[in-house]
Amino acid sequence: MSSINRRHLLAGLGAATGLVVAGAPPAPALARDAEVVRRPDGAVDWAAVRRLFRTEPGWTNLAMFYISSHPTPVRRAIEHLARQVDADPLAVSHGLSLPDGPTGWDRVRSSLADYIGGRAEEIAMTASTSVGLGVVYNGLVVKPGQEFLLTEEDHTSQRTAARLAAAKFGASVRFTSLFRDVTTTTVREITERLAAEIRPTTRVVGTTWVQSSTGLRSPIAEIAAVVRAANEGRAPADRCLLVVDGVHGLAAIDADAARLGADVFVAGTHKWLFGPRGTGLVWVSPTAIDQFRPTFISFVGSAGAAALSPGGFLAYEHAFALPVAVALHQEIGRPAxxxxxxxxxxxxxxxxxxxxxxxxxxxxxxxxxxxxxxxxxxxxxxxxxxxxxxxxxxxxxxxxxxxxxxxxxxxxxxxxxxxxxxxxxxxxxxxxx
Ligand SMILES: Cc1ncc(COP(=O)(O)O)c(C=O)c1O
Missing domain, CATH: 3.90.1150.10 (Aspartate Aminotransferase, domain 1)
Known part of the structure; x- marks a missing residue:
C-alpha cells in the first residue's frame, strides 16, 4: 500500500463516506491519530503512538503481548464495519467498505502479504496462532512412521497441535532442546543441535521465532538452512518442512516473515501487530502448498492457501479491519x-x-x-x-x-x-x- 493510500485509510474513517449506513452516526475523524505518529521531521512520535491505546490509566503495563489492546484506528475501523453488518448482516456477502474502498478477504490477504513479503494467494486466514497451528499439523500429508520434531520451549499450542495430529496419522512427536543454557547459547549451538536431531523420518521441524517461554529469538534463517540441507535428495512426500510459530516476531522484528526460509509461518495477528482480536494468518510457501489438505470447509477461497482457512461466517468486522492495523504499522515503519x-x-x-x-x-x-x-x-x-x-x-x-x-x-x-x-x-x- 502506498504511503498516501495508507494515510487515507488511517485518516479517512471519519471523513466517510456514502458507505456509512444511513442513520448511523458518522465514524469520528481519525486524521489526528494518523498524523501524529510522525513528527514533521519524520521521526516517530512515540508519545502519540502510546495515546492510540486505551490502557488503564495509572498502570505501567508490560504484559501487552498476550492479545491486542486495539489502537484507535483499529477500534474505529471495527466500529465502522460493525455498523454495516448490524444494519444488514447480508451486507457481508455484497461487500463491506472501509472509507477508502471495499474490504474483504482479498484486501486483508493482500495487506498482510505486503507486510510479510509474500503473496496474497500464499495466505490462509485463521482466528489465532493456535487455530493456525491446528490447521497446519492436521492439514499436512503425513505417512505413518514419520515424526514431528519440536522443542521443549515451543508453546503448548504448537506442541499440542503436533501431538493431536500425530496420534491421528500414526506419526510421532519428539521434543528436543536446541540449547543447554538459553542465556549463553549461540546460533552455532542451535543449528548444530538441530542438525544432529533431524532424521530421515522427520516430516516437520516445528520451532518458534520468539519463544514466550524464554524470550529467545530463534535464528530462523540459519535453522532453515539446516532443514534445507537435511532435505537434499528427499522426495516431496518425505521432505522435512520447517513450521514457524512466529507470533512474537511478527511486528516485533524487522524481517519479511515470508522470506525467512520457512515452509510455513503461523501467527496470530492480534498480538504485536495490534490486529483485531480473533485474527491470525498462516503463510505457506508455494513449494510446500501441495503437501497440505484442508481440514475445514473454507469461505475464504477454494484454491491455494486460502482453502486451508477454517470456514463459516466469522467476526467480519474484526477480520476485515486487519488492513488498518497493517497500515498503522507501516505508517510507523517496521524498522522503527x-x-x-x-x-x-x-x-x-x-x-x-x-x-x-x-x-x-x-x-x-x-x-x-x-x-x-x-x-x-x-x-x-x-x-x-x-x-x-x-x-x-x-x-x-x-x-x-x-x-x-x-x-x-x-x-x-x-x-x-x-x-x-x-x-x-x-x-x-x-x-x-
Ligand atoms: C509462542 C506462542 N504461540 C502461540 C500462542 C497462542 O497464541 P494465540 O492466542 O494467537 O492462539 C502464544 C500465546 O501467547 C504464544 O506465546
Missing amino acids: VAARIAELGDRARRGLRRIRRVRVHTPLAPELSAGITCFTVDGFTNQEVIDHAAHHHVRLSESTYSNTPPFVRIGTGVMNTPAEVDRALEVIAGLRR
Whole structure:
C-alpha cells in the first residue's frame, strides 16, 4: 500500500463516506491519530503512538503481548464495519467498505502479504496462532512412521497441535532442546543441535521465532538452512518442512516473515501487530502448498492457501479491519517498531542484570532477543514478584508452561516507554521480605 493510500485509510474513517449506513452516526475523524505518529521531521512520535491505546490509566503495563489492546484506528475501523453488518448482516456477502474502498478477504490477504513479503494467494486466514497451528499439523500429508520434531520451549499450542495430529496419522512427536543454557547459547549451538536431531523420518521441524517461554529469538534463517540441507535428495512426500510459530516476531522484528526460509509461518495477528482480536494468518510457501489438505470447509477461497482457512461466517468486522492495523504499522515503519521494541527490551535486560538477586533468562545478544524478557528473583516466587509489581501498578506476567521452568516476564511493546521500563526496574529492585 502506498504511503498516501495508507494515510487515507488511517485518516479517512471519519471523513466517510456514502458507505456509512444511513442513520448511523458518522465514524469520528481519525486524521489526528494518523498524523501524529510522525513528527514533521519524520521521526516517530512515540508519545502519540502510546495515546492510540486505551490502557488503564495509572498502570505501567508490560504484559501487552498476550492479545491486542486495539489502537484507535483499529477500534474505529471495527466500529465502522460493525455498523454495516448490524444494519444488514447480508451486507457481508455484497461487500463491506472501509472509507477508502471495499474490504474483504482479498484486501486483508493482500495487506498482510505486503507486510510479510509474500503473496496474497500464499495466505490462509485463521482466528489465532493456535487455530493456525491446528490447521497446519492436521492439514499436512503425513505417512505413518514419520515424526514431528519440536522443542521443549515451543508453546503448548504448537506442541499440542503436533501431538493431536500425530496420534491421528500414526506419526510421532519428539521434543528436543536446541540449547543447554538459553542465556549463553549461540546460533552455532542451535543449528548444530538441530542438525544432529533431524532424521530421515522427520516430516516437520516445528520451532518458534520468539519463544514466550524464554524470550529467545530463534535464528530462523540459519535453522532453515539446516532443514534445507537435511532435505537434499528427499522426495516431496518425505521432505522435512520447517513450521514457524512466529507470533512474537511478527511486528516485533524487522524481517519479511515470508522470506525467512520457512515452509510455513503461523501467527496470530492480534498480538504485536495490534490486529483485531480473533485474527491470525498462516503463510505457506508455494513449494510446500501441495503437501497440505484442508481440514475445514473454507469461505475464504477454494484454491491455494486460502482453502486451508477454517470456514463459516466469522467476526467480519474484526477480520476485515486487519488492513488498518497493517497500515498503522507501516505508517510507523517496521524498522522503527522493531528498533523501539529492541531498545526497550535491552533496557529491561540490562537493568534487571544490575539488580541483586535477579536472574535474567533471556539472551542479551540483540540477534537472539526481541520484546520478551524472562527473569526470576532469588528468594521470591514468581507470583510474589508479580503481586509486588501489581501493588505498585506495574503489570508483569508469568510463563507457566508445564515443560519449561516458569519465569516472570516483561514484554516491551511500542506503547511502552523507557520511563516505564525504569519504573518496573525500580519496583523490582524494591522487593523486600
Ligand atoms: C509462542 C506462542 N504461540 C502461540 C500462542 C497462542 O497464541 P494465540 O492466542 O494467537 O492462539 C502464544 C500465546 O501467547 C504464544 O506465546
